[in-house]
Amino acid sequence: NAGVMQNPRHLVRRRGQEARLRCSPMKGHSHVYWYRQLPEEGLKFMVYLQKENIIDESGMPKERFSAEFPKEGPSILRIQQVVRGDSAAYFCASSPPTGTHSPLHFGNGTRLTVT
Amino acid sequence: AQKITQTQPGMFVQEKEAVTLDCTYDTSDPSYGLFWYKQPSSGEMIFLIYQGSYDQQNATEGRYSLNFQKARKSANLVISASQLGDSAMYFCAMRESLSGYSTLTFGKGTMLLVSP
Numbered sequence: 001n002a003g004v005m006q007n008p009r010h011l012v013r014r015r016g017q018e019a020r021l022r023c024s025p026m027k028g029h030s031h032v033y034w035y036r037q038l039p040e041e042g043l044k045f046m047v048y049l050q051k052e053n054i055i056d057e058s059g060m061p062k063e064r065f066s067a068e069f070p071k072e073g074p075s076i077l078r079i080q081q082v083v084r085g086d087s088a089a090y091f092c093a094s095s096p097p098t099g100t101h102s103p104l105h106f107g108n109g110t111r112l113t114v115t
Numbered sequence: 116a117q118k119i120t121q122t123q124p125g126m127f128v129q130e131k132e133a134v135t136l137d138c139t140y141d142t143s144d145p146s147y148g149l150f151w152y153k154q155p156s157s158g159e160m161i162f163l164i165y166q167g168s169y170d171q172q173n174a175t176e177g178r179y180s181l182n183f184q185k186a187r188k189s190a191n192l193v194i195s196a197s198q199l200g201d202s203a204m205y206f207c208a209m210r211e212s213l214s215g216y217s218t219l220t221f222g223k224g225t226m227l228l229v230s231p
Contacts, residue, residue: 043160091160101210
């Protein structure tokens with residue numbers, strides 16, 4: 001039973017390039033969450049998606065960041081024109097469509113380095 | 116106000132001893148869930164234990180137990196018989212349902228170091 005799959009594991013981009021981070025949720029999970037972790041900090045919520053819908057994007061920066069979860073295929077977190085401050089670990093998590101009782105299952109993260 | 120507060124940036128414990136990692140939370144939602152995650156140096160996030168707000172008994176999972184004091188809004192993680200492999204960051208987190216859906220809010224974490 002595969003867990004949450006994130007790729008790539010490491011991503012290096014030069015300032016101004018685009019970064020695309022992919023996440024395939026656990027089988028049977030229709031809810032996807034993206035979190036960002038800066039060095040030596042906790043995880044900060046970015047966006048919550050269901051298939052073809054963005055439910056909550058209150059944690060997403062207003063510019064350059066976007067996320068999607070299409071009907072077919074993985075969820076994508078896209079960062080345009082990356083800057084050094086975007087360097088962080090980006091975690092995707094998934095859960096079944098239940099309320100407060102289910103843990104989120106996390107992928108291994110994508111470590112983005114902007115040079 | 117912080118929803119999840121972990122006041123211990125770092126904790127040290129000797130192998131085979133027990134250790135308590137503190138967590139307090141803030142919510143007005145009567146229905147919520149509390150979670151602990153472990154993040155070893157390799158970086159992955161590992162779910163450890165869950166406590167529901169209506170659960171009468173403290174949650175236990177092997178060497179992990181959750182000391183849930185609802186009136187004090189605390190949900191401390193107790194690790195019994197510490198092992199060297201327990202050295203990691205530990206995050207307390209909460210899910211609420213006020214908005215009709217729920218995301219997970221994390222504390223800043225506690226770094227635990229287990230010495231031989």
